Amino acid sequence: MARTISDLFSKKTDIPFYISYIHKITPNQTLKQNNQSTLNPRRHRERDHREMRDLKDLQKSLNQTQRVRLQSALQQLQEIYSRASSSPAAAVSVSDCIHVNLEDGVLKGHGTTNRNDDVVATVCGIVERVNKLVYVRDLRARYKPEVGDIIVGRVIEVVSKRWRLEINYSHDAVLMLSSMNLPDGMQRRQTSTDELNMRSIFEENDVICAEVRGFNHHDGTLQLQARSQKYGKLERGQMLTVPSYLVKRRKQHFHNLEQYGVDMILGCNGFIWVGEHVEHGVDVPVETVKSSIENMSIEEQKPNNFTPLETRQGLCRIANAIRVLSTLGFALSVEAILKTVEWSISSNVEIKDMLLSEFCVQAAEIEVQRRILLTKRKN
Amino acid sequence: MEFVNLQGIRLDGRRPKELRQLCAEIGVVSKADGSAAFEMGNTRVIAAVFGPRAVQNRSQKIANRALVRCEYSMAKFSTGDRVRRPKGDRRSMEISLVIRQTMEACIMTQLMPNSQIDICLQVLQADGGTRSACINAATLALADAGIPMCDIVVSCSAGYLNTTPLLDLNYIEDSGGGPDVTVGILAKMNKVTLLQMDNKLPFDTFEKVMQLAIDGCEAISKYIREVLLENTKQLEYRRGL
Structure with a gap:
């Protein structure tokens, strides 16, 4: 309080x-x-990483029938995968040879190196070929940013003219004061007063959504930008941490799940935001805002600190669905998440029971069915 | 003491050129970026890798490559008698250093400037060859963390007791006082990154023992690669297209 x-x-x-x-x-x-x-922001960082649960923990809590069901579901997934992908999964482990025709002038991408005229993998992953480029896409590594990615991060430090964010990358990301729109919505030079007011925009431990702007080639830090209404501080919701390979880059990372009144942001860095829906208005000039504030009575000026119970329940349900899917190691798409949520509602599973082993096994079976349908539709 | 009986069987029932049973598991520490548990018979270790992450101590920052740190510790309950060891005792400091140097040889540190990688090793059960087991576990954990490596480092020990070269010594054989060679090799490049020997050996015997250890390393590397490949496949098909 x-x-x-x-x-x-x-x-x-x-x-x-x-x-x-x-x-x-x-x-x-x-x-x-x-x-x-x-409260130390570094502590928060530790806590964020603590959320991950994995399949190992899950498997220990299963009983015999559940174990068999999960096994068969995973087996089916393997079959779907090997049928759907044109070439059999070109999985490599460290220092495996990658077969290429060197006469074609191969370009070696990430995760590869040369050894005695051979192309060799340096990480465990899947070999991907794009024209002449050969690279290894790694799984379970830290987030590797690309320009234009939408990410969710946590502020760990407010320094002169910039915020430092933890984004599950090998360095901290930097959001400059000059690369974000001020809350008054005006396009102008940032002054020293703005710099002094930085904590009124974002504080330590705030969760923020932003876009990757580029790399600083000098020291390898990551530059972010937040030049739109949809970016900025995230409030009234929860942040989830999943391995970053589970979030695929899509056209759309902001999702408004209308039936639950919830906004979901699938950050490319594996930080996922689930929060109450917020309307983004058009940028309002500062004068009108000021006058409207003056006209309001004291009660109206109080921010609406109340989230309805149904919204909160929906929010938790979605969050738990994400937790279940990431435990099972399934890619997090909106369809998969919504399917899991709908199933949990239709089968009357309590929110807190969604993390129990029975629902995890059910979620695995649902996902298998969804993927079978998907592949059928493609064919 | 008779370490090899007349039938050519060792104290724990193995042949002289036989490894103990291997068991590796990936992803045992959920908070770490990469982790693995590795068992060689009764020796059991856990490795956890954190990073690449921002350097904690500014003065240790290296501009053109990553800083690799390693921490080896033995659980109090890992040995037969419960010894209270201080945190930074000589033995564990030395092993940390050895493992750090061995792992640094295979990590492509130049790809991750201004960052640090922490390798934490914990011995849960010590029955000889903890340093080899730790190196093998660290390799698995680094691969799990997606840290680029030029090759897989594997390690194995061999000894010479009762005029017989013995592979993969256990605790009793280790404390038998005979010569004991620990070898770490880059499996595909056929390069030695670690070679330690207590006691003396004539040169021709040394070569025999070393060759035995290298053969052991190759067997371990084959196993480790299988585990890694299987794990990668599992992750990929669970993730889906």
Whole structure:
């Protein structure tokens, strides 16, 4: 509670951020407040990675029948995969030879190297060929950013003119103050006052959605940008961490699941946001906002801190569906997630029971059926 | 003490040129980027790899390659008698260093500048050859973490007792006081990255023992590659098209 009040305080009045900073470290605060404000963002980072559960844990909790069912479901998936892909899965492990015709002038991509006129894999993964390019697509590695990716990250540090974000990459990502639209929606130069007010936009531990802008070739850090209404701070929801190879790059990463009133962002880095639906209006000029605030009564100025119960339940259901799918190691597409959610509703599974082994096995079977249908439709 | 009886059987019932049973499992630590458990008979270790991630200590940052760190520790319950070892004792410091150097030889560190890779090794059960088991586990964990490596490092030990070269010594044979050679090789490139020997050996015997250890390494590398390939296939088809 104390946190929300101090939040409001620093936002509604234009206190430069250094004052609020001093305010935070004064020793004579209540213990609770202190705990909240000095929460170490690095801790959060550890916690984010702690969420992952894997198939090993699941298999231990299964009984005999469930184990057999899961086994057969996975077996079927293997059959579907080998039937659907044109070439048999060209899986390689480290230092396996990749068969190429060297006379064609092969381009060696990521995950390959030369050894005695042979092309050799340096990571475990799947060999992919695009024209002359040969590369190995790795699984279960950390996120490898590409320009234009939509990512979800957590702010770990506010430094001069920039925020540093944890995005499951080997370095921290950087969001410059100059590469984001200010909340007043104006296109102008960022001044020193803006710099002082940075904490009123994003604070440490905030979850943010942004786009990859490019690499800084000098030190390899990642530059982000958030030049649109759809990017920015994410509130009233939960962030999930899954292995990044489960999220495929698509045209659409923002999903509005209308029937549940939930927004879902499948970040390419494996951070997934599930939150209450927010309407993105057109950019409103600052004057009208100010005047409308003045006209409002005190009650109206209070932010709406209430999320209806149904929305929250839907949100948790979707989140648990994602958890189940990522435990099983299935790719996270909207269709797969929605199918799992619908199944859980139609079979009257409680939200908390979705993480039990029985539902996991059911989800695996549903996914098999979905994929069979998909391949049939293609043929 | 008789380590090999007249029938040519060792104390634990193996032939002189026989490995202990191998068992490898990938993905045992869910919080780590890559992890593996490796068993050689009764020796059992767990490896967890964290990274590549941002360097924690700024002064250790290397501009053109990754920093590799390694931490080896033995669980208190891993040996027969429960010994209280301080965290940074000599033996584990030495083994950490040896493993770090061995792994650094195969990791393509130049591809990951300004980052660090942590390898944490924990011995759950020690029955001789923990250092070999740790290297094998670390290789699996690094491969699981998707860290580019130029080749697979495998390690195996061999000894010379009762005028017989013995492969993959267990604890009793290890403490028998005979010479003991630990070899780490890059499996496909046929290069030696680790060679340690306690005690002395005449040169011609040494060659025999070393060749035996290398043969052992090759058998282990075959097993490790199978495990890795199977794991990759599993991940891929579960993920789907």
